[in-house]
Amino acid sequence: MKLSAKSSTLLVLVVLILLSPVLFPSGYYYRVGALIFVNAIAVTGIVILTGYAGQISLGHAGFAGIGAYACALAPVHLGLHPSLALVLGAAISAVLAWLVGRPILRLKGYYLGVATLGFGILISMILNNERQLTGGPDGMEVPDLGLRGLLRDAGLDLTNGQFWYFFCGIVLIAAAWLALNLFNSPTGRALRALHGSEVAARTVGVDVARLKLQAFVISAVYASVSGSLLALQNKFITPDVAGFMHSIEMVTMAVLGGVGSVLGAIFGAAVLTLLPQVLTVFAEYEQLVLGLVMMLVMIFLPQGLLPSILRKVRGKDE
Amino acid sequence: MQKTLTTTALATLLALGATAASAEIRIGASVSATGPAAFLGDPEAKTLEMLVEQINENGGINGEEIALTLYDDGGDPNKARTFATRLIEDDEVVAIIGGSTTGTSMSILSVAEDNEIPFISLAGAIEIIDPVKPFTFKTPHTDRMACQKIFEDMQKRQITTIGMISGTDGFGASMQAQCKDVVGEYGITVAADETYNPTDADMTTQLTKIRNTEGVQAVLNPGFGQGPSIVTRNYRQLAIDLPLYQSHGVASDGFIELAGAEAAEGVRLPGTALLIADQLPEGDPQKPVVDAYKTAFEEKTGTSVGTFGGYAHDAFLILTDAITRAGSAEPQAIRDAIETTSGLAGTTGVYTMSADNHLGLDLSAFRMLEIKGGEWTVVE
Structure with a gap:
């Protein structure tokens, strides 16, 4: 029996998440794993926006910031449980993406990039300057999710690192499953048609504006959930999460791994999360090495690491 | 060939493990040596490296050498938390110095508290030590x-x-x-x-x-x-x-x-x-330590000393003083000893800690x- 691309991707993901801990020499690797998953969730959103629909955003960290600060603020000011705060953050991000996306998705290429960039910087500035609310650049504490305690009471005692590793892993699998489903749905096909040629898509009856907006909103929700998980995991959040560099990081991860494929993007997230940890010995050259890796990938493997490697493995004529 | 390589690698690993097991006190640090807070972290990193070198040349503490693991978190609290986890879980340090900024310090402190590892912050905000947390201390005076x-x-x-x-x-x-x-x-x-x-x-x-x-x-x-x-x-x-x-x-x-x-x-x-x-009067309790640090730092780096490097100097001083007095490098013993630091002259001021004061400086500093x-x- 031949597995569909969707099932095999999910299977690879589940096996990797479940089996990797066998190789972990210490608890620190759970932390790195959890960070990879958090980044991968946001990057899967970028795959939907950039890989499927062909739109670029340089401001997605803004949505991550909204998700993160929702988890920090809503429990304190609205008395919401942190898990509901995550949902609230996602809802706010979706509404905001819809409002912002309507005008700016009319733009193309550089203009769209710059407009989204502006949006991201705006969110980051608000978080930095609204000191009374957000604690300013010093950041603020985020309440505990409480789920780990519940599991302990139920007889499953995980360390903090283990808990976040598996929790974020499960969310990532769900996120990847949704993204893969979307890929094969009529909407996904329409998105890809739009990516190929907007004019052609429009002539065959695709509602280009609505679809672009949908992709933007969905990817914003992905970024928001990723930001929430980061905040809940770190239990402390600063405006860095919404910073310009974080937006760039997301896009870089997606492009490096292969922006058209969910597994590729997750692979990209893993590589770029791991590299700084491996390169601590050359901390001063970290940026240089990252830049070099990026350049080499763009020049020699323009489709991204994973798709190019897979093609090599399967033989060129596919 | 492959086999020889593996054997050599294994042997090296074993040898490394063996040296690590013999007398050595592992101290971790995460500072912002690059990025927007580099003006804080850079002198801090240089100071720590210099002091560890000095202390090891003089035979270490209680006959044990100090091994410093230093990471650069670039001022990013998320990275700082990862490095703190790495220091504790992977590098198995007995104490952590660092957190050049308030954000990175707050990130490190929750990891340190969870794992009961003493942590000395180099950041200004009062939230770090107020309310007092059992394992968290800091050296800079508050804003x-x-x-x-x-x-x-x-x-x-x-x-x-x-x-x-x-x-x-x-x-x-x-x-x-x-x-x-x-x-x-x-x-x-x-x-x-x-x-x-x-x-x-x-x-x-x-x-x-x-x-x-x-x-x-x-x-x-x-x-x-x-x-x-x-x-x-x-x-x-x-x-x-x-x-x-x-x-x-x-x-x-x-x-x-x-x-x-x-x-x-x-x-x-x-x-x-x-x-x-150079203007401190003879007999000022801070004079010897300030002079020694200034001379050594300026000789080593060729740049003039500043307040921020001094924070790292004092954190290291408090830590080594505590390990010496405790006669042990167990995290709990170090913590207890730091809390009883008394009349210790650093570059920033004279430190006297207590159970409800984890800064130990007053306005006279x-x-x-x-x-x-x-x-x-x-x-x-």
Whole structure:
């Protein structure tokens, strides 16, 4: 029996998440794993926006910031449980993406990039300057999710690192499953048609504006959930999460791994999360090495690491 | 060939493991040696490396060498948390120094507290040690103390109405809030309250507003980096003839260079003994330690010492002092010993910790300094 691309991707993901801990020499690797998953969730959103629909955003960290600060603020000011705060953050991000996306998705290429960039910087500035609310650049504490305690009471005692590793892993699998489903749905096909040629898509009856907006909103929700998980995991959040560099990081991860494929993007997230940890010995050259890796990938493997490697493995004529 | 390689690798690993097992005290650090907070983290990293080298040349502590694992978190709290986890879980350190900024310190402290590893922060905010957390300590005085020192001096000069111009960066904004919180206790009112962005190149608009505010008798500028230098230069260009107070954030020779000795003339700020090392009287408890650090650091790096490197120096001093007194490198024993630190002279001040005071400094650690002819002088 031949597995569909969707099932095999999910299977690879589940096996990797479940089996990797066998190789972990210490608890620190759970932390790195959890960070990879958090980044991968946001990057899967970028795959939907950039890989499927062909739109670029340089401001997605803004949505991550909204998700993160929702988890920090809503429990304190609205008395919401942190898990509901995550949902609230996602809802706010979706509404905001819809409002912002309507005008700016009319733009193309550089203009769209710059407009989204502006949006991201705006969110980051608000978080930095609204000191009374957000604690300013010093950041603020985020309440505990409480789920780990519940599991302990139920007889499953995980360390903090283990808990976040598996929790974020499960969310990532769900996120990847949704993204893969979307890929094969009529909407996904329409998105890809739009990516190929907007004019052609429009002539065959695709509602280009609505679809672009949908992709933007969905990817914003992905970024928001990723930001929430980061905040809940770190239990402390600063405006860095919404910073310009974080937006760039997301896009870089997606492009490096292969922006058209969910597994590729997750692979990209893993590589770029791991590299700084491996390169601590050359901390001063970290940026240089990252830049070099990026350049080499763009020049020699323009489709991204994973798709190019897979093609090599399967033989060129596919 | 493959096999030989594997064997060699294994042997090396075993050998490494063996040395690690023999007498060695592992200390971890995560500072912001690069990125926006590099002016804090860079001297801190250099100081720590230098001190570890020094102490090992002199035979270590209690006969055991110190192994320092130093990471650069680039000022990113997320990275700092990962490095703190790595230091504890993977590098198995017995204590952590670091967190150049408040954000990174807050990230590290929750990991350190969870794992019961003593942590000495190098950041200013009072939240780090208030409320007191069992395993968290810090060396820099708080922003609030800087404000108090400045207002004390203003009180002596019978100043009752001031204008403030603050940077919107973490340091400036935090100190602005603390100063406004405490100013009432000194019978002083803030009549004008202006801010600037850390990257602004001109602050004459804000300063003109302050000058035109009725009754202002002095101006206070919480902030660090280039902002305060520009404020100082603009202040002279506008010929504002009121006392100007800067914060401890710019207490280094770099500030005088950047602002220009002429513009900086008469500027007052609360600084540490490190800035006036050559003027400390014989018999000052801080003199030996300040002299030793200044000489060694300047010889090693070729740059002048600053307050921030001094914070790292003091953190390391408190830690080594505690390990020596405890006679043990167990995290719990180190923690207990740090808490009983008493009369320990560092570069920032004389530390006396207790169960409800994990900073151990009081206002006397600050010295009110005035710039005269491009040099620091102590205001009596």
